[in-house]
Amino acid sequence: MAGYLELFWSFFKIGSFTLGGGFAMIPLMEKELVQKKQWLSKEEFLDILSLSQAMPGIFAVNMATCIGYRLRKITGATVSVLGNILMPILTIILLAMFFQYFRDNTIISHIFMGIRPCVVALIAAPVFTLAKNAGLCWQNCWIPLLSAALIWLFGVSPITIILIAGVGGFLYGRIKDRKEAEI
Numbered sequence: 001m002a003g004y005l006e007l008f009w010s011f012f013k014i015g016s017f018t019l020g021g022g023f024a025m026i027p028l029m030e031k032e033l034v035q036k037k038q039w040l041s042k043e044e045f046l047d048i049l050s051l052s053q054a055m056p057g058i059f060a061v062n063m064a065t066c067i068g069y070r071l072r073k074i075t076g077a078t079v080s081v082l083g084n085i086l087m088p089i090l091t092i093i094l095l096a097m098f099f100q101y102f103r104d105n106t107i108i109s110h111i112f113m114g115i116r117p118c119v120v121a122l123i124a125a126p127v128f129t130l131a132k133n134a135g136l137c138w139q140n141c142w143i144p145l146l147s148a149a150l151i152w153l154f155g156v157s158p159i160t161i162i163l164i165a166g167v168g169g170f171l172y173g174r175i176k177d178r179k180e181a182e183i
Contacts, residue, residue: 011083022059
């Protein structure tokens with residue numbers, strides 16, 4: 001079982017070394033919490049990931065809240081969130097204080113241009129891991145592709161896609177259960 005200090009430190013590391021926002025921290029969270037600490041199974045992690053994406057608010061905070069609560073209830077959720085947001089908040093404060101001094105600096109501009117492709121890779125990598133762990137295969141790969149196309153090309157609300165997918169999954173499960181019961 002995770003102690004409060006260990007929980008805080010794990011989320012502090014995740015929050016401190018993640019560039020690119022909440023989705024970029026998925027590989028770090030999985031490595032730290034599932035593989036290294038073994039506080040969660042892959043299935044539990046995927047369930048919390050799905051729930052955190054569907055909840056309103058900041059994804060990283062949602063993840064920290066759900067995982068902290070799962071491990072140590074209310075205090076664990078509080079400790080996890082504080083650990084997760086402390087370094088980003090301090091970084092934002094420092095950047096805001098000194099932004100005027102380096103906003104036109106070409107070296108800083110080039111550094112950020114170099115970081116951008118890495119952030120894209122950090123966000124893309126979990127997509128493949130999630131696809132593999134969620135059982136995505138050739139028979140069902142049309143679902144995320146169609147969902148992405150509807151959102152990107154036709155401007156369909158992601159909320160609508162989530163609701164349709166939830167209802168579709170529920171109905172599919174009911175039909176599958178009935179067929180298994182008949183056998």
